[in-house]
Amino acid sequence: MTAIPTNSTIDSLGLSVAQKSTASTQGELGQDDFLLLMTTQLRNQDPTQPMDNGAFLGQLAQFSTVSGIQEMQAGFADLANSLYTNQALLGSSLVGRKVLIPATTVTLAEQGTIQGQLPADAGPDTRIRILDAAGQPVRTLAPTRTENGMSFTWDGLDANGERLAPGDYRVETVGTAGNYAPGIALEMEVSSVSLGRTGQALRLNLANGQSVELTQVQQIR
Template sequence: MSAIGSVGSNSSTNNVTSALQAQTLTQNDFLKLMTSQLKNQDPLKPLDNSEFVSQMAQFSTVSGIQNLQNSFSTLASSLSSGQALQASSLVGHNVLTSSSKAVLSTGGKISLAVDAPASGNVIVNVTDSSGQLIRRIDLGAQASGLTQFQWDGIDNNGAAAPAGQYNFTATVGTGSQSQAATMLAAGKVNSVSLDSSGALNLSVDGIGSVAFSTIRQIS
């Protein structure tokens, strides 16, 4: 019963598609209609040449826009393929990407960076998954832009923090003049994928899935 319903549904869809295609006016159809209009026009009220040219120009404009859209679609596909090829070459390389979290391995370190919007004293706070402050890192006075550093995995008490995911926030400035700064983390690219919208994503060790557009450095 379901098979018959499926066939009927497909047949209806095909009929609708055919009807829509039949209603589409091509340039040849337009020229035929214009020729017929010229042949059967009222001799006492002939078609105005300027109106004829205007209608032709309008049709040509629509046709040109459609061709331009097709060209842009082809170009976008080409650029996407080139970007995918470039991204695939990153597998096995370390990248620096915008991220406020990273995973600490047992006895390991995490490579990080702060993108400060202005020069000033930079402070980085490390918290665990429950939000508890684990380490406060004072990077001192830094210029605006990227400042790279490593967290050695040691907490405020001088003990090794347990393996797991940690969160990072940063501020630049002093006292009431301090402002938030962007955190970045580094990791090795494990794989590259393309999502349903055509955007490229990288699977970065210790960070997770990140957009290709967020990559700041490659090493």
């Protein structure tokens, strides 16, 4: 017959039936509740049919599993907080920097310039055309081939060399096949960042009022 633990043995472990669990007042079972139920079961079992060793070890294994899950949840919470902190540090370092993102509309600042890039598969006859808010072409540029593709810089002047007014302008590409847009990327300045929560990505708030996810950034300058 399997020995039945005595009250003195249980009490020596610091496990009293009179112990109260704070978790039960919250409507859920915690480690203390689980251990209290197990020790109460040991005290009140039938002496003629005591719990066998296999059942006892099974309950201990369940208790160990519950404890491990709680520790894992705490570890995930610590990891989430660490990732959030790293996201905040990364976001703060991007404020004031310029990023290259896919776009076809850009805001020209006072005395400002606009820089952009095309992918490497853009044809050699590709040209960049700048249009004003009314859709009228004001300048055509020939991009320069670089290691990362084809880049261009618009100095804010029209075809006659006169400074254009600040505002929004559209950028499109022109080739032998007509108008097409093979992945134009324009340079934008980051004015602030919004930290993502619950799986959301870090968002960059640009100087022209746009908001994009960090995953859309092709280059940080």
